[in-house]
Amino acid sequence: MAQDYVHRNYSHTQRKVTGSSGGRTARDRARRTLSQNFLVDRAAVDSMVAVADPAGTVLEPGAGEGILTQALARRGAQVTAYEIDPLLAAKLSARTRSEDGIRVVRADFTKARAPREPFAVVGNIPFSVTADIVDWCLTAPALTSATLLTQREYARKRTGDYGRWSLLTVSAWPWFAWELRGQVPRTSFRPIPSVDSAILRITRRPEPLVAHRDSYTDLVRTGFSGIGGTVRASLRTRYQGVDDALTAAGIDHTAVVAYVHPDQWVELHSMLTH
Known part of the structure; x- marks a missing residue:
């Protein structure tokens, strides 16, 4: 590993930085602007x-x-x-x-x-x-x-x-x-x-897990809409058979969207869309 300069203010290209602008050169300012680490x-x-x-x-x-x-x-x-x-x-x-x-x-x-x-x-x-x-x-x-x-x-x-x-x-x-x-x-x-x-x-992936991108995307966006506070409430605004699909996918009926695994979304898609 390179020498540790954690306690000093060094430019990435040269010696210790001194001078105006808070001790930073134009290169230092550019580095910050471009998020260079x-x-x-x-x-x-x-x-x-x-x-x-x-x-x-x-x-x-x-x-x-x-x-x-x-x-x-x-x-x-x-x-x-x-x-x-x-x-x-x-x-x-x-x-x-x-x-x-x-x-x-x-x-x-x-x-x-x-x-x-x-x-x-x-x-x-x-x-x-x-x-x-x-x-x-x-x-x-x-x-x-x-x-x-x-x-x-x-x-x-x-x-x-x-x-x-x-x-x-x-x-x-x-x-x-x-x-x-x-x-x-x-x-x-x-x-x-x-x-x-x-x-x-x-x-x-070598082969997609779902065949229809649009219907999958619509399902996920509906689930992430936040309506009702749970995945069940959100999906029931648009889809039929949600309770059975959640049970089959192993998703608790009170689950919020962040805790549903992506593989479970794939399973929901297969059951709720045709």
Whole structure:
């Protein structure tokens, strides 16, 4: 692990910061604006690569200084590294120009066009655009998987680690599996963020669990509407046979929506829609 600078104010590129603007340089202000926390822990990089198991085309959002970029390429992936910061993009491009399997693109990843051929996404993503990047991944038709280093709380919420399930996860569940695949302490980054991180793995299922996306989405949105306070009350506003379906799916009639497992939503869909 790199030297611990937790008690000092250091720029990510140079010596101790001094001067005006509260002791921050333009680079420090840009880093805050772009939510840049660079991964410096080699063990964490190895964990990311092991979970991602990269092969073929890999897109990396927020490549930063390239520690993950180069590790992915060494495993044989063809990496397109997106970096919105012009200085970082230029430095990474110059550093990797002679390396096979790396292409650096100075651009906003969330505005990139998804490849038509199968590809994966792997990245230590900026916390401030986590939702945008996850949404991009879920709507890319050829995406096979996304291995993302996110805030620990975000990964736990999306994977049911708190014992509760979010609308986003439930809505995407028939098409994507969501897994929490390891935790990364805040000290693995420079500058050190205020929270720990975790590896979120989203994998496209070989075969969807439901055949009709629209009817499943309508069911889930109705259940999450909050009408009546329970899943039973919400679903009974639109569907017949709700009590029998809840019993068959093992859902208590007083259950609130967050505590219904995504697999139970799939079962409800099979019984309440035709």
